[in-house]
Amino acid sequence: MTRKPINLNEKYAKFTEHWSPKVVAEMNDYQFKLAKIQGSFVWHSHADTDEVFIVIEGQMSIDFRDGKVDLKEGEMFVVPKGVEHKPFAEDECKIMFVEPRGVVNTGDAGGELTAEEDVWV
Amino acid sequence: MTRKPINLNEKYAKFTEHWSPKVVAEMNDYQFKLAKIQGSFVWHSHADTDEVFIVIEGQMSIDFRDGKVDLKEGEMFVVPKGVEHKPFAEDECKIMFVEPRGVVNTGDAGGELTAEEDVWV
Numbered sequence: 730m731t732r733k734p735i736n737l738n739e740k741y742a743k744f745t746e747h748w749s750p751k752v753v754a755e756m757n758d759y760q761f762k763l764a765k766i767q768g769s770f771v772w773h774s775h776a777d778t779d780e781v782f783i784v785i786e787g788q789m790s791i792d793f794r795d796g797k798v799d800l801k802e803g804e805m806f807v808v809p810k811g812v813e814h815k816p817f818a819e820d821e822c823k824i825m826f827v828e829p830r831g832v833v834n835t836g837d838a839g840g841e842l843t844a845e846e847d848v849w850v
Numbered sequence: 851m852t853r854k855p856i857n858l859n860e861k862y863a864k865f866t867e868h869w870s871p872k873v874v875a876e877m878n879d880y881q882f883k884l885a886k887i888q889g890s891f892v893w894h895s896h897a898d899t900d901e902v903f904i905v906i907e908g909q910m911s912i913d914f915r916d917g918k919v920d921l922k923e924g925e926m927f928v929v930p931k932g933v934e935h936k937p938f939a940e941d942e943c944k945i946m947f948v949e950p951r952g953v954v955n956t957g958d959a960g961g962e963l964t965a966e967e968d969v970w971v
Contacts, residue, residue, distance in 0.1 A: 730914075730916050730917035731917055731918060731919070731920075732914070732917060732918070732919040732927070733919070734919055734920065734921045734922075734925040734926065734927050735925060735926045735927060735928075736924060736925050737924045737925070737926070738924055753926075754902065754926060754928050755900075755928065756899075756900040756901070756902045756928050756948060756949075757899055757900050757931075757950075759880065759948075761902070761926070778877075778878055779876075779877040779878050780877070781875065781877045781882065785924075793851075793853070795851050796851035796852055796853060797852060797853070798852070798853040798854070798855055799852075799855065800855045801855075803857060803858045803859055803906075804855040804856060804857050804858065805855065805856045805858070805874075805875060805882070806853070806855050806856060807856075807875050807876065807877050810878075827877060827880075827948065828877075829878075
């Protein structure tokens with residue numbers, strides 16, 4: 730039986746909206762999610778988990794209260810649990826991120842950018 | 851304070867050996883590891899955890915007792931816990947994989963390809 734790989738570009742082609750995470754894989758109780766982002770997200774933190782960002786295409790930055798990190802294709806960063814952060818991308822950027830199942834994208838902040846959980850693509 | 855991203859190509863430039871996983875990031879109790887692979891690995895399984903393979907450059911396949919999956923750059927696959935598998939790459943392939951801290955690369959199989967754990971690059 731030949732199994733089908735998860736092709737990231739094929740997955741990205743299936744949605745256009747920004748800041749709307751789509752699950753592509755699960756490993757134990759963790760999920761791998763894709764998103765297209767553009768503009769500023771909201772300041773938020775996740776009290777119970779670290780969060781990994783991997784840039785698949787484009788460039789983004791993550792602002793912290795005391796600085797920032799700039800990320801381009803082929804770069805990743807781990808935001809530690811409890812640390813306030815605000816993702817930003819001037820132009821559309823394709824990212825993958827990894828976090829436990831059930832994590833809400835806006836963390837403690839809520840608001841209109843809060844996405845439905847566990848949406849697969 | 852400007853934080854430094856984890857640049858995968860810079861990390862790959864720091865080692866040449868095959869089948870020797872290098873940790874580049876930790877998220878909670880999980881590790882993101884890079885490896886360069888070429889040739890056949892050993893049949894093995896991990897009784898307690900799924901294992902994620904992401905191809906960063908090149909091509910690889912993972913053989914299963916009942917089939918296989920072919921993976922190229924930009925593709926990923928989750929090997930479920932307990933499932934015997936044997937990674938293979940004809941030409942050198944750069945992969946990232948994700949699994950809990952403490953997982954041994956050869957799983958239940960052991961042998962000469964067993965790598966030292968928790969080696970960072």
